[in-house]
Amino acid sequence: MAQVAPEVKVAEEPLLKVRGLDKHFGPVQALSKVDLDLPAGQVTGLCGDNGAGKSVLTKCIAGIHQPDAGQIFWEGRPVEIRSARDASRLGIETVYQDLALADNLDIVQNMFLGRERVRRGFLDEDEMERAAAATLASLRVTTVRSIRQPVATLSGGQRQSVAVAKAVMWNSKLVILDEPTAALGVMQTQMVLDLVKRLRDHGVAVMVISHNLNDVFEVADRIAVLYLGRMVAQDKASAFDRQSVVEYMTTGTVGRAPVET
C-alpha cells in the first residue's frame, strides 16, 4: 500500500473514471468489464495489441460508440457521452492520427475549425490569430515559421503539435492522443512527447494510445494494458518494465506477481 500512497494523494477522485464497461459488436465482445482511471495532470499510456479494444474504449469515451453496460464518471459524477459534441462539452478532445487537419487551411484556420470567432457576420481573423498564437506560445510550439502557413507545408511533428494545440485550445481537461508519434522521425517524436509533458504540466489529463513502448515509458505516469477486451493491468508506470508490459499485451498475464488492477 505504501507505494501507491503518493498517487492517491495527488488525485483522490480521477477526472474520468470508467467502471465495468461492456461493448460488443454482434457476437464479438470488444470490451468486457473494463475499468479505467484517468487522473488530471497525469499521462496515462494505453497499451494493447491490435484488436485488444484500445480504439473501442477510446471511442466510448469520445462519444462515438455507446457502451452496452457500465458507467463513466466525469469529475465524480456519472455521465452519458452520446456524441463527440457531448464529449467536447465536458472537455474531452481526441486527436486522431492525421485525420484532424485540413491541408489547404493555415494553422489558425485549422485551430479554429468549427468554432470560428465571428464579428458582425464576418470572421474575426485578427482575434483568432492572436488566440492561436497565444496557445501555441504557451505550449512552446515555436518551430513553425508563421501561423499563417498552410498546414500542408508543415513537417509531421509540427502537424501533430498543431493538432494537439487545437485540442487544448478549448479548455480541454482530457486530451486523448491516438498514436501521436506513428510515422514521425526521432526529433519530431521528441517534439510531440515534450508537448505531451507540457500538457500534463498544465494540469490536463492525457491518454496516449501507442504501440511504441519507448514513447509510453518516456511520457506515461500510469500505464493501462488491454488484452482481448479486458483490462489486465493498470498501475503507475514505475510498477512496470518493458518486459512485463509486453507479456501483458501478448498473454494477458505476467509470470511474476500479478499487478493490482
Added chain:
Amino acid sequence: MEGPEQPPDPTAAPTAEPEMPPEVVAQSLGEYLRSWMVRARSGENRVLPVVAGLIMITVVFEIISPHHVFLSAGNLVNLFQQSAVFMVLAMAESFALLLGEIDLSVGYVAAVGGVIGVQLVQPATTNWPWWAAIIVALLACALIGALQGTLVARFKLPSFVVTLAGLLIFNGLMLLLLLLGPFSGYPSLSGRSTNLHVLYNLMWGNIDPVASWVAMAVIVAGLSFLMWRRDSRRRRSGLVAPPASVTVVKIAALAIVSVAVVAICNINRANIGVVEGVPWVIPIVLAVVGAWSLLLQRTRYGRYVYAIGGNAEAARRAGVDVAMVRTVAFVLCSFTAGIGGLLYASYLGGMSNNVNGGQLVLFAVAAAVIGGTSLFGGRGRMMDGLLGGLVIGGIYNGMYLLGLQVQWEFIVTGFVLLAAIAIDALSRREATRATA
C-alpha cells in the same frame, strides 16, 4: 504574448519552402516578389501563369489580327462581353470544384434560367416586370441546385452522375420551356417593352461615361481605404501582414486596372453614331465576384467550403454540418449559373434551342481550372473564374478576328486547358511531396 513570427525550425522539411505564401514570410517588397516567383516556378502560384497567358494572347492576336484590331476599344469591350458568360459560369462551377465535386449541369441550368427570364417578360404572354422575371428565374435555378445538392450531399450519390443526369434533364426542360408561348421556340428580347429592354441591356446597355468615372472612383477609393486600414491594423498589432510597400503596390494595381477599364470603355466604339460608357455587364460580373469572394473568404460558410474540399473528415470531426454546406454550395452554384444564363440570354438577344449547355459547362470548368481553381478541391478563388473566363473569351475573340472557324477555337482552348490541368496536378504533387 509572443508575436507570430518564430525562428525557423531546423528540422522543418526544406521542400516545404516553395509553397509558403509570400504574404506569410516576406518582410519587404523584394522578398515578396522573390518568394512569389519561387512559388510560380513550382506551380504553386496560380495567378502568374494565367496572367502570362493573357499577355501572350494579347500580344499574339494584336500582331496577327487584321489591322491590329485586337486592342481597339471596341474589340476589348466586345471581348469582355463575350467572356462574361464564361466568367460567371466558371464562378458557379467553383462552388462545386472547391468541394472536390463537379457540376456538369451548369450550362443547361443557366439555359433554363435564361429561358424563364426571357419568357416571363414577353409582352404577348405573361408580361412580367423585369425584376420579377429575374427573381423567379434565379429562384428556379436555386431550387434545381437544392435538388441536385440534396441528392449528392444527403443521398451520397456521386455528383458526376447526378449532374450528368441533370445535364440531360435540364436540356429537355429548356426545350419544353422554349415551346411555351407563340414564339415557335425562339422567344426574343427585341421589342418595345421596358422589361425586354432591361434584360437586353444587362449585356448591351452602357453606363453614362461621367457616371462610370464617378462610380469607379468611389469604388476604388473605398476598396483602397479598406485594404490599407486592414493591413496597417494587422501590422500594428503584430499579426501576419504584407509590408506596407506591398499594400501600396496592390492599391496602385487596382487603381491602374480600374482607370484603364473605364477609359477604354468610355472611348466611342461605334462606327456610326455614339456608343460609349462602361457596359452594365462589367459591374454585374464584379458584383458577383465581390459577393462570392466575401462569402468564401470572410464567412464561416466559406471557411467550411474550403475545409471540406481539403479534408471532409476533419471538417466533420470539427462539428461542421458537411451535408448542409455541400447542399448550399450546389444551390449557390445553380443560382450563379442562373445569373450567367440571364447574361447569356441578353448576349444572344433571346433564347433558342441552339443553346449548347453541354459546351458551356465544359468552358465553365475550363475557365475555372485555367484561372487556377483545383479540380481536386479546396483550392481556388472567384477571381480565378474571372481570369480564366478572360483567357477563353480572348481565344474565342482572337480566332474570330482571324476568321478562323470554331473548330480551331475548340482545339486551342483544349490545349490551354491541358496546360492548366498539368499545372494543377504538378502543384498538387509538390504539395504531397512536401508533407510526405
